[in-house]
Amino acid sequence: MNIQPEESSDGNYYTFTAALKYSIGGEEAEYEQTGTALFEDGKIQNITFTDGLMTEIENQLFV
Numbered sequence: 001m002n003i004q005p006e007e008s009s010d011g012n013y014y015t016f017t018a019a020l021k022y023s024i025g026g027e028e029a030e031y032e033q034t035g036t037a038l039f040e041d042g043k044i045q046n047i048t049f050t051d052g053l054m055t056e057i058e059n060q061l062f063v
Helices: 053-061
Strands: 002-005 013-024 027-040 043-049
Touching (some): 013 053, 027 053
Antiparallel strands (some): 013 027
């Protein structure tokens, strides 16, 4: 996982990239998920994922 501070006024936002592995029907695949996390008082308050993973999975299921 790669985490970087996001340019913001409060400095509590971080962007991340996580390498994921998953399998569907015995077929393994990899996906790079990105998103943004908001931290307050050292705890994650909110995570926003970029679109893409569910579309990727649906494409493999309904090909």
